[in-house]
Amino acid sequence: MKLLRNHHCTAMAMMLVLITHTAGAENATENLDPRIRSLLQQEMRAIEGAMQSVLSAIVRGQHDVVEERGQAIHDSFILAQSLSEEDRRTLRAALPGGFVELDKAFHGLAAELSESGTQEDSAAQLDVFQQMTESCLQCHQTYAPDRFKGLSAR
Incomplete structure (x- = not known):
């Protein structure tokens, strides 16, 4: 239980950073x-909202919510529904390769999060949630340092 509290405190601290900044890799x-x-x-804001609901669900033992929100993050809320194939090609061509790799890894973690919800494994949920949050931080530091000035010194 102490391990869960320590992970919870770390996750909460990281989530506060996300909550205070609306994501957008400008x-x-x-x-x-x-x-x-x-x-x-819009996609980044939707992910931020889902991450907030996941954290709440983890600490409440709402495994079904973790499963559903993790899968929704994995499936990409807005972009998957709104982009034409031409838009996808334009987006892939314009974004740096490292950004795309971080994005793929992040969405892979979201699938792991969903699975941990299915397995009703709170410890795994916390671990994956922390990895996802660290991925957000890494992306913001690398690809949006002007937007997230407080992260540049990290």
Whole structure:
């Protein structure tokens, strides 16, 4: 139980950083069509909201919510529904390769999170949630340092 509390405190501290900043990798997306950039920013906000609900679900033992929200993050809320194939090609061509790799890894972690919900494994949920949060931090530091000035010194 002490391990769960320690993970919870770490996750809460990381989540506070996310809550106080609305995500949007502006540096990485500054050359995108404004419509696609807006969709990407909507996606980031949707992920932020899902991450908040996941944290709440983890600490409440709501494994079904963790499973569902993890799967929703994995499946990409806005972009998967809103982009044409042409938009996808434009987006892939415009984003740095490292950004794309971080994004793929993040969505892979979301699938792991969903599975940990299915397995009703709170410790795994906390571990994966922390990895996802660290991935967000890494991306913001690398690809949006002007937007997230408080993270640049990390």
